[in-house]
Amino acid sequence: MTLxxxxxxxxxxxxxxxxxLDFKTEARRNKLLGxxxxxxxxxxxxxxxxxVSSYAVSGVLPRDTHCILAKAAAxxxxxxxxxxxxxxxxxxxxxxxxxxxxxxx
Numbered sequence: 001m002t003l004x005x006x007x008x009x010x011x012x013x014x015x016x017x018x019x020x021l022d023f024k025t026e027a028r029r030n031k032l033l034g035x036x037x038x039x040x041x042x043x044x045x046x047x048x049x050x051x052v053s054s055y056a057v058s059g060v061l062p063r064d065t066h067c068i069l070a071k072a073a074a075x076x077x078x079x080x081x082x083x084x085x086x087x088x089x090x091x092x093x094x095x096x097x098x099x100x101x102x103x104x105x
Contacts, residue, residue, distance in 0.1 A: 021100060028096035029089070030068055031056045036088060037072055040079045051075075065089070 034055025038048045058071055072085045080088075 021104075024100050025093065025096045026065075027056065028099055029092045030058070032092045032096055033068065033072060033089060036092065037075050040076055 031052060034052035035048075037055065038051045041051070043051055055068065055071070058068060069082070069085060069089065072080075072089075073082050076085060
């Protein structure tokens with residue numbers, strides 16, 4: 001019976017680890033997206049930092065990719081299409097995952 005209990009604990013630990021990894025990846029991705037949006041808007045200094053912070057915070061609650069896309073689309077309405085933003089979001093998700101994995105190794 002302990003074999004099943006051990007397996008259950010291992011699956012639960014993996015689930016918690018994966019959920020934590022996903023959360024960290026999304027948070028990093030949102031921050032990277034904020035930096036990219038700021039770059040597209042040619043912001044510098046305090047304005048840049050404030051925009052990046054707003055993206056870092058806005059993706060936390062609720063954890064919804066659609067919300068962060070809508071925010072970026074509103075900010076970049078004259079600078080980039082939704083398709084471009086979605087493509088960049090996918091690219092930044094992969095970059096964020098690599099960065100998070102590198103900190104764990």
